[in-house]
Amino acid sequence: MLKDILENYENYQPGLSIDCVIFGFHDNQLKVLLIKIPHRETWSLPGGFIPVNQDIDVAAVTVLNERTGVDGIFLRQFATFGKVKRNDQHFSKEALEYLEIFEEKAKWLTRRFVTIGYYALVDFLKTIPKPANKDEIIEWIDHKEVPELILDHKEILGKALATLRMELNLMPVGYNLLPEKFTIPELQKLYETILDKKLDRRNFLRKITNIGILTKLDEKKSNVAHKAPNLYTFDKDKYKEVLKNGLNQGW
Amino acid sequence: MLKDILENYENYQPGLSIDCVIFGFHDNQLKVLLIKIPHRETWSLPGGFIPVNQDIDVAAVTVLNERTGVDGIFLRQFATFGKVKRNDQHFSKEALEYLEIFEEKAKWLTRRFVTIGYYALVDFLKTIPKPANKDEIIEWIDHKEVPELILDHKEILGKALATLRMELNLMPVGYNLLPEKFTIPELQKLYETILDKKLDRRNFLRKITNIGILTKLDEKKSNVAHKAPNLYTFDKDKYKEVLKNGLNQGW
Structure with missing residues (x-):
């Protein structure tokens, strides 16, 4: 070629x-x-x-x-x-x-x-x-x-x-990279992998929830030994909106 | 040429x-x-x-x-x-x-x-x-x-x-653009001019203070009719540090 x-x-x-x-x-x-x-x-x-x-x-x-x-x-x-x-x-x-x-x-x-x-x-x-x-x-x-x-x-x-x-500080990431339904720990793992560092669980939950792009489903992850974690999905409209306007961490 | x-x-x-x-x-x-x-x-x-x-x-x-x-x-x-x-x-x-x-x-x-x-x-x-x-x-x-x-x-x-x-969401701005000593309203005006929008006074004060790059001086602005606003200066070491590491709005 x-x-x-x-x-x-x-x-x-x-x-x-x-x-x-x-x-x-x-x-x-x-x-x-x-x-x-x-x-x-x-x-x-x-x-x-x-x-x-x-x-x-x-x-x-x-x-x-x-x-x-x-x-x-x-x-x-x-x-x-x-x-x-x-x-x-x-x-x-x-x-x-x-x-x-x-x-x-x-x-x-x-x-x-x-x-x-x-x-x-x-x-x-x-x-x-x-x-x-x-x-x-x-x-x-x-x-x-x-x-x-x-x-x-x-x-x-x-x-x-x-x-x-x-x-990651400017826009949401995860859509198309995670399965349709995912847990918060799975989403956190994506962020941790990209950033190459451990994130605090509570902090991450608070920040990601505040963005307002997640919909909590009435389902729990199955096949999990202990306490089954909740499943979430992205609210596609809100996700797109945040992609367009940026994460609201601005002035 | x-x-x-x-x-x-x-x-x-x-x-x-x-x-x-x-x-x-x-x-x-x-x-x-x-x-x-x-x-x-x-x-x-x-x-x-x-x-x-x-x-x-x-x-x-x-x-x-x-x-x-x-x-x-x-x-x-x-x-x-x-x-x-x-x-x-x-x-x-x-x-x-x-x-x-x-x-x-x-x-x-x-x-x-x-x-x-x-x-x-x-x-x-x-x-x-x-x-x-x-x-x-x-x-x-x-x-x-x-x-x-x-x-x-x-x-x-x-x-x-x-x-x-x-x-502006990633690093501090203002050093070299403002006089050595400045008021918060002057700094806010710089941000408002760049962003081309009005910012909420309290919100701005809280956010800019949280970054930790400002030193409050023991002086007030003179030649001001009403309540004289406090003067501030940039803490150059901290400013440089934040410039290097980015604003701590990350994950």
């Missing part, structure tokens, strides 16, 4: 790329979608180039879809990364020769690239990646076990994670 | 620019620094291009300094703007001829540009702009009175303002 792009490199913005950080929640782990391309030992974030006739927000969706088969995700831009030397070691002379990339194409590919970061927090179970070609491996990897990544992708991932954590 | 850049356009990232939104607080107005260049009727944000040998964060400082003479400001990146058609009407054929920009230089200048937005909230009294050339006009304009701007600069300004408002 890189070959196709290089054949038509004039149709892409020079020196500008997009990288996507896709988080999924599963088994009380916050996982991130990573790709390993052929002939490379290290993993990378799914990324690509910007067609000159596509808005960058559209290009982000295209790039993610082409690299991972994943579609229909609302991607949020979080930062742009542009250190001078971020990609100057990326393609060695040998790699370019191996890939049969020469002259103008090699020049286009090895020039300085600035990259725009997009992220999303998605439903792990509904987000099934399919590699664009059979040599590529795509995997969900626990964010705590992420191996070495190419370029500055660790920094990009770190910034996306910091943004996600900050957003 | 554009001429100098075009003479050496290969030393700049193609299709990528930086625009700066500089806010200043004065006379209970939130003002923004705008430039009017020669031969154009409309105003613009101070912006420019990215030298291939500069990190983008460094280039932002350079661009701001070269366009406005303003230096020593901590600029924060807030978003990147990349709609396909954002600059395709910017330089007409006539304008290019008038400016004597032809061929490769014209092609470089009129290609699709993505722009990275940076913003800062600065001390109005210490931030004295100096135009880079005598035909340019630089002015502080009340954000509510901003005239027509070039390209998508209104959208960029709007997004910077939204980011600033959101940041």
Whole structure:
């Protein structure tokens, strides 16, 4: 696919790329979608180039879809990364020769690239990646076990994670990530996993209740040995309203 | 200056620019620094291009300094703007001829540009702009009175303002924007001006006090007809600490 792009490199913005950080929640782990391309030992974030006739927000969706088969995700831009030397070691002379990339194409590919970061927090179970070609491996990897990544992708991932954590203070999270009916401890676990810290049970209950997005159901969780915890569901209208207006912790 | 850049356009990232939104607080107005260049009727944000040998964060400082003479400001990146058609009407054929920009230089200048937005909230009294050339006009304009701007600069300004408002929920604001000693009503006015809404006096007092960054002085404001309000100052160490860790409204 890189070959196709290089054949038509004039149709892409020079020196500008997009990288996507896709988080999924599963088994009380916050996982991130990573790709390993052929002939490379290290993993990378799914990324690509910007067609000159596509808005960058559209290009982000295209790039993610082409690299991972994943579609229909609302991607949020979080930062742009542009250190001078971020990609100057990326393609060695040998790699370019191996890939049969020469002259103008090699020049286009090895020039300085600035990259725009997009992220999303998605439903792990509904987000099934399919590699664009059979040599590529795509995997969900626990964010705590992420191996070495190419370029500055660790920094990009770190910034996306910091943004996600900050957003917990601005908007509700959980819809689409938890089952339809859930307990407060399950919701708390989601927050604890994202924030990577233990939260006080009473404090969490008070704060999450105050947001006004939860509906307490007339059911208890079954198959629980001890005192069965209450089940809750999100009040979708209120959830949407809070998403739009932000958590009411403002001035 | 554009001429100098075009003479050496290969030393700049193609299709990528930086625009700066500089806010200043004065006379209970939130003002923004705008430039009017020669031969154009409309105003613009101070912006420019990215030298291939500069990190983008460094280039932002350079661009701001070269366009406005303003230096020593901590600029924060807030978003990147990349709609396909954002600059395709910017330089007409006539304008290019008038400016004597032809061929490769014209092609470089009129290609699709993505722009990275940076913003800062600065001390109005210490931030004295100096135009880079005598035909340019630089002015502080009340954000509510901003005239027509070039390209998508209104959208960029709007997004910077939204980011600033959101940041009021994440970090303290006011240091360097208010005199050394100030009253709570003065601080409240700063918040009200940025947020563009009235705040409840008691609520504001409670919230701002809870942050723990204020030191109540043993002085009252003089020259006040009625009941003189207390004077406060920022506890600089605590202010810095809260800036670093964020407002404690988290989970």
